[in-house]
Amino acid sequence: MTAKWGKRFIARRLPPSTQWTSRTPIESRFLGTRSKDFSPVNHAPVLVLIALLGHAHVAPAQHSTLIDDEALHAIIAETSGELGLKHFERLLEYSGFAPSLGAEQTANDIAEHMRTFGLADVRVDTFPSDGKRFFWAFRTEPWWEARKGDLWVLDVETGRARERVASFDVHRVHLGRFSTSAELETELVDVGRGDRPEHYEGKSVAGKIVLASGTAGRVHELAVWEHGAAGVVVYRVADHIERPHLIRAAQIVPFIGPRGEPPGFVFSLSYAAGTALTERLSRGETLRVRAQIETETKVGHYPQVHATILGTEPSLPEVWIQAHTNHRNTGGGNNLTGVGATLDLARTLQKLIDDERLARPLRNIHFV
Numbered sequence: 001m002t003a004k005w006g007k008r009f010i011a012r013r014l015p016p017s018t019q020w021t022s023r024t025p026i027e028s029r030f031l032g033t034r035s036k037d038f039s040p041v042n043h044a045p046v047l048v049l050i051a052l053l054g055h056a057h058v059a060p061a062q063h064s065t066l067i068d069d070e071a072l073h074a075i076i077a078e079t080s081g082e083l084g085l086k087h088f089e090r091l092l093e094y095s096g097f098a099p100s101l102g103a104e105q106t107a108n109d110i111a112e113h114m115r116t117f118g119l120a121d122v123r124v125d126t127f128p129s130d131g132k133r134f135f136w137a138f139r140t141e142p143w144w145e146a147r148k149g150d151l152w153v154l155d156v157e158t159g160r161a162r163e164r165v166a167s168f169d170v171h172r173v174h175l176g177r178f179s180t181s182a183e184l185e186t187e188l189v190d191v192g193r194g195d196r197p198e199h200y201e202g203k204s205v206a207g208k209i210v211l212a213s214g215t216a217g218r219v220h221e222l223a224v225w226e227h228g229a230a231g232v233v234v235y236r237v238a239d240h241i242e243r244p245h246l247i248r249a250a251q252i253v254p255f256i257g258p259r260g261e262p263p264g265f266v267f268s269l270s271y272a273a274g275t276a277l278t279e280r281l282s283r284g285e286t287l288r289v290r291a292q293i294e295t296e297t298k299v300g301h302y303p304q305v306h307a308t309i310l311g312t313e314p315s316l317p318e319v320w321i322q323a324h325t326n327h328r329n330t331g332g333g334n335n336l337t338g339v340g341a342t343l344d345l346a347r348t349l350q351k352l353i354d355d356e357r358l359a360r361p362l363r364n365i366h367f368v
Contacts, residue, residue: 074357079348081341087113088340091325095172097251098326099129099143099300106325107303110343114307114367117347118354121308126301131255142178142255143300149175151233151267152290153277154185161290165277166233166267176216176232176266177251181294184230188287190278194219194232205229209289211277213237216250216266224264225257231265231291235274244272265293309350309365318364321345342367 091109095102107124114122129140149168152161166174187208191199194212199222206228212219216234223229236248250268257263269277281287305325308318323342324335346367352358 071358074352078352080344084340084344087343088336091336091339095145097177098302101145104303107305110305113343114346118350119307119346120310123306125304125306128301130299142297144178144297146175146295148292148294150292154288154290165273166269171247173247173249174268176268178255178263179265179293179295180262182265183292185288185290186230188289190281194223200227209233217253220252220266233267233269235269236271240271245270307367311361311363313362314364316363318366320366320368322368
């Protein structure tokens with residue numbers, strides 16, 4: 001069930017006293033929700049819970065054809081958008097993309113919370129990943145994790161670090177995935193978009209760091225593997241008027257060069273930060289920068305969490321609920337928002353069943 005379809009489906013079956021609010025997410029967060037309002041923002045897991053319980057034991061007298069009023073109000077009272085948000089904020093502390101240390105930490109965190117909620121058969125499966133193995137048509141990726149990623153603009157006269165324009169410690173998304181370790185001081189060269197061969201005509205970039213607005217993978221391919229640059233700094237241009245400070249997630253794909261060589265590195269900046277550098281270079285200023293990067297690449301595995309709410313007839317086909325954890329910290333537009341909502345969905349349903357406020361479902365509900 002998609003969220004959009006689910007909302008329409010359930011809205012037609014809610015009791016007359018339960019209405020959708022017209023508030024925006026910001027209004028709902030700061031103004032709260034009226035007692036008789038059903039807010040899809042604050043109670044997102046409710047939609048899925050009602051659909052899941054459609055075949056539970058339903059009392060004959062009811063206003064809703066999908067679930068009885070008592071169960072409906074128990075779900076609304078128990079579910080919490082705020083707890084889902086807390087899960088999201090906690091998981092953002094891990095670095096993200098799988099396979100990586102951050103992905104393993106994310107999986108273990110989710111599994112531990114599922115155990116705390118009381119779900120059954122909680123486990124973390126692993127699938128080998130080395131950048132060479134294939135699962136059907138999917139080529140696996142190497143395990144990659146960063147410990148440090150700083151980019152400084154240096155003082156021309158003293159050579160000392162004057163301005164830090166990117167830091168992995170501040171924003172994980174500043175450092176591109178699959179970047180390799182490096183420590184150097186060199187010149188920054190603006191190549192425009194940097195994603196076409198003609199953008200490098202008449203420019204010397206060998207051993208230097210390229211500044212560009214194109215996609216990280218293509219810019220890196222031309223600048224590093226074709227023209228010998230040490231690394232790349234890219235900045236976001238999409239919807240830059242509305243979001244001038246948004247940083248896009250960058251990764252070096254392909255992560256192996258055309259002659260089997262390893263990648264260089266990529267830093268990712270916002271439109272505001274990137275254009276500030278291009279303007280200084282366009283005025284004829286020479287910018288020397290210091291890049292300090294510490295990363296590790298090796299054979300690893302993809303983790304996958306499983307947890308189950310047991311049904312009364314486990315021989316029936318299961319209902320699966322999936323949430324996608326592979327992410328990089330880019331703010332609210334992040335795969336982990338769905339994970340946060342799914343964790344509270346699991347907590348709500350298991351607690352209501354344990355408290356005998358909801359009938360146990362016929363089928364197993366399997367979270368993945």
